[in-house]
Amino acid sequence: MESVDYFGHTIRKWKRGASTFLAYPEKGARLMNWHLQLADGSVRDIIHWPEIENPDNPFPFDGGNPILFPFSARTFDQGDIHFWRHEGVRRIMPMHGFAHNGIFELVEFEDNGFSAALQPDEKAREAYPFDYQFTVIYRFLELSFSVEFRLFNRGDEALPWSAGHHFYFQLPWHDSASRSNYRIEIPARKAFRHMSDGTLEPAPPFEKTTSFDDPELVDRIHTKLKTTEVRFGPKNGEEDIVMRLHGISGETADQTVTTWTRSEESPFYCVEPWMGPPNSPEHKKGLYFVPPKKTGIFSVEVSLG
Numbered sequence: 533m534e535s536v537d538y539f540g541h542t543i544r545k546w547k548r549g550a551s552t553f554l555a556y557p558e559k560g561a562r563l564m565n566w567h568l569q570l571a572d573g574s575v576r577d578i579i580h581w582p583e584i585e586n587p588d589n590p591f592p593f594d595g596g597n598p599i600l601f602p603f604s605a606r607t608f609d610q611g612d613i614h615f616w617r618h619e620g621v622r623r624i625m626p627m628h629g630f631a632h633n634g635i636f637e638l639v640e641f642e643d644n645g646f647s648a649a650l651q652p653d654e655k656a657r658e659a660y661p662f663d664y665q666f667t668v669i670y671r672f673l674e675l676s677f678s679v680e681f682r683l684f685n686r687g688d689e690a691l692p693w694s695a696g697h698h699f700y701f702q703l704p705w706h707d708s709a710s711r712s713n714y715r716i717e718i719p720a721r722k723a724f725r726h727m728s729d730g731t732l733e734p735a736p737p738f739e740k741t742t743s744f745d746d747p748e749l750v751d752r753i754h755t756k757l758k759t760t761e762v763r764f765g766p767k768n769g770e771e772d773i774v775m776r777l778h779g780i781s782g783e784t785a786d787q788t789v790t791t792w793t794r795s796e797e798s799p800f801y802c803v804e805p806w807m808g809p810p811n812s813p814e815h816k817k818g819l820y821f822v823p824p825k826k827t828g829i830f831s832v833e834v835s836l837g
Contacts, residue, residue, distance in 0.1 A: 533545065533547075533641070533642070533643055536554070537818060537827070538556075538590060539584065539587045539590040541556065541559070541590065541591075543555065543556045543564065544556070544557060544641070545643070546643075546645070546707070547672045548626045548671050548672050548673055549674030549675070550566075550568050550569045550570075550674060550675075551566060551567070551569075551672070551673075551674050551675065552566070552567055552569070552604055552807070553565070553566050553677065554566075554581070554674045555596075555646065555647040555670065556570040556591070557636055557641070557646045557761060557808050558636050558637070558638055558648065559591065559633070559635070559636070559769040560591075560599060560631065560632045560633055560634060560636065560821045561599055561636045561648045561650075561670075562591070562596050562597065562598065562599070562632070562827045563579060563596050563597040563670060563679070564579075564581050564595065564596040565577065565579050565580070565581035565595075565596065566578045566579040566677065567579075567763075568675075568836075570586060572638075576702075576705055577702040577705065578596060578701065578705070578773070578800060578836070579596060579597065579699065579700060579701065579702070579703060580595055580596075580700040580701060580702040580800040580825065581595040581596055581700075582594060582595045582736070585680075588608035592632075593632070594798075594800070595700050595702060595800075596700060597679070597697055597698060597699050597700070598628065598632035598697075598784050599629075599631040599632050599668060599681075599695070599697070599698075599705065600628045600629055600631070600632065600695055600696040600698055600777075600804075600806070601629045601630070601631035601632075601650070601666060601681070601693070602625075602629050602631075602660050602666075602692070602693045602694070602695060603616070603625060603628075603629055603693070603694050603695070603720070603810075603811075604628065604629075604694060604695065604696035604722060604790075604804075604806040604807070604808075604810055604812075605628060605726065605790070605806075605810030605811070606627055606726065606810055606811060607625045607729070607730070607810070607811050607812075607813055607814070608696060608729065608811050608814055609622050609814065611729045611730060613730070614626060616628065616813040616814070617813065617814070618692065618813065619683035620828040621668025622805065623659055623660075623661070623725070624655075624658065624659050624660050625656065625660075626659070626665060628698065629660075629779060630652070630653075630655065630658075630659060630660075630668065631651065631668075631695075631697070631793050632698070633664065634650050634652070634653070635650075635653070636648035636650055636651060636658065636668070637653045640661075640669075642672070642773050644671055644672055645669070645670040645671040645672050645677075646669075646670055647667055647668065647669040647670070648666075648667065648668055649665055649666065649667045650665075650666040650667075656766065656796075662685070662687055662689075662691050663685075663686040663687035664683060664685055664686055664687065664822075665682075665683075665684045665686065666681070666682070666683050666684075667681070667682040667683075667684075668681060668682075669682065670812065672738065674810070675835060675837065676824070676833060676835030676836065677809065677834055677835075678831060678833045678834075679831065679832055679833075680713070680830070680831035681695055681778070681779075681829065681830045681831065682827055682828070682829055683695075683822050683828040683829075684822075684827045685689060685822040685824055685825060685826055685828075686825070687824060689820040689824065690821040690823055690824065691821060691828070692813060692819055692820070692821055693819075693821075693822065693828065694806070694807045694808040694812035694813075694818050694819050694820060695803070695806070695807055695808060695830060696788075696804060696806030697804055697805050697806070697832060698737070698802060698803060698804050698822055699802060699803055699804060699805075700790065700800045700802055701764075701773065701776075701800060701801055701802065701803055702799065702800060703744060703799070703800060703801040705771075706766075709727065709766070709818075710745070711743070711765055711796075711801070712731070712743060712744070713742040713767060714740050714743040714744040714764065714765060714766055714767065714820065715742060715743050715744065715765075715766075715767050716741070716742055716744060716749070716762070716791065716803065717740055717741045717762065717763045718740065718742070718754045718757075718762050718789050718791075719740060719757055719759045719761070719762075720738075720740075720754035720755060720756060720757055720758070720789070720823075721752050721755075721756035721757070721758060721804065722734070722754075722755050723735035723738055723752050723753060723755070723756070724752075724753040724757045724809060725751065725752070725753065726751070726753060726809075726810050726811065730811045730814055730815075731811075731815075732753070732809055732810075732811070732815065733818070734822055735748070735752055735753075738747065738752070740768075742803055744764075745765075748787045749791050750792060750793060751790070751791070751792050752790070752791055752793065753788055753790050754789045754791070754812070755786050755787070755788045755789075755808070755809055755817075755818070756786070757777070757787055757789070760777040760778065760787065761774060761775070761776050762774070762775040762776075762777075762789055762803065763775075764803065765819075770818055771836070771837075773834065773835070773836060774834070774835050774836075774837070775789075775803060775805060775832065775833070775834050776812040776832065776833045776834075776835075777805050777831075777832055778830075778832065778833065779790075779818050779829045779831045781831040786807075786808040786809060786817045786818035787805070787806070787807060787808070787818070788804055788806040788808055788809050788818060789803065789804065789806070789809075790802075790804040790805070790806060791803055791804070791814070793802065806818070807820060807830050807833050808820070
């Protein structure tokens with residue numbers, strides 16, 4: 533591992549065999565890029581990071597893995613966006629929460645990864661007024677990594693949360709290919725669209741396997757997973773990326789995988805594992821509670837092959 537200057541910021545680099553991981557633990561606990569050096573000397577990006585055009589803003593949202601905490605995507609209160617309600621009190625809640633651009637304290641910095649704890653500012657404390665410690669733990673291997681959320685409830689009341697990840701995967705990853713050459717397999721029983729008033733509308737019938745050029749895949753919310761493994765890659769079945777969700781279990785589990793991209797020309801496609809669908813504080817699907825003095829855990833593993 534080593535420290536690297538990046539437009540005046542100190543980011544961290546890990547070399548694990550053929551893989552290189554770049555992250556900024558102190559700013560959003562952000563994994564920025566994962567790339568692999570191939571046998572012919574070329575480099576394949578797996579986690580996408582954009583070319584920076586504005587050095588004054590070297591950390592755009594569209595890249596790496598922004599952390600979504602305490603809730604994923606948009607929350608609503610009685611149809612009003614960017615609010616949520618708890619114990620009868622309406623509070624502001626930014627899109628994707630506040631951890632993705634928050635300040636973190638580096639707790640561990642090791643040869644195989646790091647852990648960092650969120651330091652909530654005044655706005656974060658107003659939005660989420662609880663006594664807690666939220667920690668993000670990354671572990672890097674040659675052909676995989678894992679990331680774990682730990683939410684420790686230091687208070688005396690149950691702590692609501694429904695966090696998630698916003699992985700930006702490079703796609704396509706072959707120079708001569710297009711999205712039509714890739715597919716994704718999501719073992720979901722149900723899928724939804726998130727409407728402008730915060731409600732979830734059932735999506736049209738869908739297949740387990742979907743081509744990445746299918747417009748219906750964009751912003752589709754997949755839930756009620758039959759298994760916790762998602763697989764995607766070229767349609768010939770080679771070079772797959774495999775994602776496994778861990779940590780939330782039980783008959784009421786509503787673990788979710790959302791697929792999204794910004795445009796047809798974007799060099800990425802997001803495959804986002806969430807604890808539950810968006811707007812969980814209002815409709816209660818995928819909303820979990822950490823009892824006092826206990827720790828809630830949500831973890832994800834991403835691997836090649």
